[in-house]
Amino acid sequence: MDTLLAVRASGITKCFGDVVALDGVDLEVAQGGIHGLVGPNGAGKTTLLGLLLGLAVADRGSLEILRTPVGRALAAPDGVAGFVDGPGLYPSLTARQNLAALAALRGPGAGTAGIDEVLDQVGLTDVADDRANGFSLGMRQRLGLAAALLTRPRLLVLDEPSNGLDPAGKRHVHGVLNRLAAEGTAVVLSSHRMDDLEALCSEVTILATGRVVFSGPLGKLAAENRELDYRIVTSDPAAARRVAAGTPGVRIADDGAERLVVRAPVPALDELVVRLVGAGVAVRELAPVVSPLEAAFLALTDQPQEDVR
């Protein structure tokens, strides 16, 4: 199992002056896995990814990337590519020139992928010869991904790659990442939204103010039983509200307006449905307000659900 880890970090601490950006963080990323890093703004995601890219050195802790221990010096081992805080592109160059300049930087024989090939993979073939200064954020993200693909990485590090992506762009990016993972590349990507990562990641690490609050497979996160908010649409809202108020374990979580939102653990919710039906109220719709993963994320990172919704 050990040999299949692309990243093994333990006890990583990084401070910027008084700010503790990372506080004893452990992270393991399997080769061929897509690992999500989630957390609210300022949680330390970018800092952690920067360490993986060799942009900074941890104050404490040990970090091993692609089985190479990372020392005190900047610069990550070969085989790592990606970007933090937005892709770096030169607006005066076209998409193709940006990639060509990067390929030339690595030199011939460095095993770079074809420029047309990576442009095609991220769906930018049509704008390959346009200057990057006209690109939208989503296009820039995709070009940044193409630049990373150019180096045929074995560890791909992406910071908030889905920012600014339209659904089509997202599909492209997800397709590329899934294919890379299938080929054995480890992918670490961050987001401040859990729902972003649900479709893509096999494992997630949730960070909050520099600490790991959860790490493991998505299934494990969802299985953890906790109270969730559910929206209920019924044939008789007023009656439903009365029934809900009388059901043990169920709390009314809305503001008394038209829709009914209750907060309850699953057994209490089951009981509520039985009682509603018994009282002759038809249940037309029952759904969690946020996905169980998102809810777990919000609970773990101490964020009120209302703020994020």
Add this chain to the structure above:
Amino acid sequence: MTTATAVAAAPAARPVSVRRVYRFELVKLVSQWRIRLLLLACWLGPALFVAAVGRQSTLPTDTLFGRWMHATGWAGPLVTLGFAGSWALPLLTSVVAGDVFAAEDRLGTWRHLLVAARSPRRIFAAKALAGLTVLLLLVAGLAVSGAVGGLLAVGNHPLVGLDGRLLAPGDAALRVLLAWLCALAPTLALAGIGLLGSVALGRNPMGLLLPALVALVMQLAQMMPLPVGVRLALPGYAFLSWNGLFTGPAQLGPLLIGVAVALAWAAATTLLARLLFLRRDFTNPAHDGSGRRAVALGVLPLAALLAVTVGVLAPAAGGAGSGIGQDKVQRSVATAFAHLYRLQTAELNRPDVTEEQLRATAACDKGSSSVEPEGPGNDWRCVVTWHLPGVDATGTAVYQLDVAPDGRFVADGDGPKEVNGYFLVRTPTGDAPNPLWQFDGNVGLLPDPSKG
């Protein structure tokens, strides 16, 4: 990529060679419209300007050699140099050197570049070299363009030096080349200041303006009545001291000192910039420079450098004086007058006389008689006396002198009319410009070694 290869340990980071990063930097620089326009302007502008002046009746006489632009093509590149030293070169270094580092801050591409190139040291070297390359291209453009424009529009004729002597075209060409090479040294110093500002101040526009600002301050300083030692210690002095190449004998002392000081500044500022760059935190996108401490770190050593150079140069430069003494002024004026008198004689088709026969001397005084005749000012007055073979009487002519603090002076003829009082002389073939009417000269600021 299979799991088998993935399991193998990755090789340690392999930094990209400086040569490749250099090429990458050049590609980025040359892809900018700003740089392309500058290149075009530098390679075409001076030629057009010099050619245009060659066809006009008025001459830029307030710029050194401007009054000879109708006479020879070699005046063109020197007028360009005078102008470049005060305006074009500081601005060019600002745009090029000041921007090579700041551009990455503006675009937020530092981390990208660092991941791609993997070595801050090499990035620094490559960026400095790429900036230098573009700067050299721009300077070469200015020099070549000015010369080509002049040669095409006016022609390859002898140039009148600052001592009135005629320099053969080949000699003039060589000196023009040397003058431009000397001006490279202070350009490099400004470029180093640009690098430093760019590294220390990041996105802050002050970083970009720093070379231009420093150049402006140095120009203002050169206009003030400073002691010679301080004047020479300023890194921009070589922008002026190339004048010494066109006097006879050449005033090489101030020139070499100016070049050496400028190169010392270039080296010091570049090293400081490198130091700051390597200490910098690349993870912070909001970072716009290394902060106040970095500024202090950049400024203090330079202040020390200035203090040391002043300390070294002040005794050699003859203490706190202005370096402009009565003796030197008299000799400069007399020498230039004698050379130019021969020029006028030839124009008038009179029999040639030699400088030895003329035995020209000048008696110069400054202001009212109560004032010590020393230092810059526009109240110098010289009476030039000369002899003609076979004539008992001596000729005299009066000049009003405006002597600048850097030693350059303009002598304005005050009569008699047929010698130096009028801007034209009547020659057998019609009116021609009078070389004795007004002329430029230069007083060496350093103590004269030939004089005990």
